[in-house]
Amino acid sequence: MSETSESLRRKIDGATELGSVVRTMKALAASSITQYERAVHSLDDYYRTVELGLVACLHQAGAAIYAEGEGRARSDRGGHGTVGAVVFGSDQGLVGQFNEVLADFAVKALSGMPGKKQVWAVGERVQGHLADAALPVTGNFPVPNSIGAITPLVGRILIEIDAQREQGEIVQVYLFHNRPKFGAVYEPVVQRLLPLDDAWRRGLAELPWPTGNLPEVMGSGEPTLQALIREYLFISLFRACAESLASENASRLAAMQRAEKNIDELLGGLNQTFHRQRQTGIDEELFDVIAGYELLFNGK
Secondary structure (H helix, E strand, C coil): CCCCHHHHHHHHHHHHHHHHHHHHHHHHHHHHHHHHHHHHHHHHHHHHHHHHHHHHHHHHHHHHHHHHHCHHHHHHHCCCCEEEEEEECCCCCCCCCHHHHHHHHHHHHHHCCCCEEEEEEECHHHHHHHHHCCCCEEEEECCCCCHHHHHHHHHHHHHHHHHHHHCCCCCEEEEEEEEEECCEEEEEEEEEEECCCHHHHHHHHCCCCCCCCCCCCCCCHHHHHHHHHHHHHHHHHHHHHHHHHHHHHHHHHHHHHHHHHHHHHHHHHHHHHHHHHHHHHHHHHHHHHHHHHHHHHHHC
16 A cells, blocks of 8 residues: 555654754764773873883882782682673663673683682673673673763772672682774773782883883882772773773764664655655646546537
8 A cells, every 4th residue: 555645754754853863873972982082092191100100119019019919819729719700881772782792702701711700790781681691790880971980980890899809709800891993893802800910910020111210119119009009900990991982882883874874775765755656646636637628628
């Protein structure tokens, strides 16, 4: 059954309004990507400063480098213990396979690790996918909606991790998130956050000092070391969250671009149908006028 001109017009108006919403979401996603990418880049210099501070402490404190990172995780030597994981996903939809890809990656990686698992999900949607995979989710954090909201989130995660480690509940912590990738929208990655082990220490020891003078820590080295390790953990979590948010918006932008293309194609088809139907109606009216004129003319 053919559609009326009015029904076609309503569909065209609806598709046009939807296209306007999609274009707005595209602009917001593009703006957010730039914002979060700048936040990640702004961490580079600060991260380099923290690394150099740790190098200085390493030269002076020696084995004390393990005070914060490994001291509470020594129980791991007697057994595997519990593995903690923080998985950064999304609260909102329209992000394609963003949460599915990350959840599958995290489940596969954690299944290869011995010991019990304790997972914190950042985002309701990724929590659902983790639960579907029978991975126990201990807690859930809301996804930050701005750069300023990342810092409070990181603080809450650090408090939760510290509480669990103080109680001896977990001995290792891993971060899972999507990272922007050149030539692709994103890729899932994993980073070991704790404990700070020999490989981490050797990596610091290999970093060249930028000047010819040997570094020296003024005052007591232990509080300085603790503060620098705390900053290292903060930066790692902040970077993971910012990269996840940049990837989420990149995925949303790609989804909106696909939606915009589909809407344009739909509008093209609807407009063609509408104009064809309108032209058919005009032709029919002209034929009726001509037929009526001929009837009148022949009747005379």
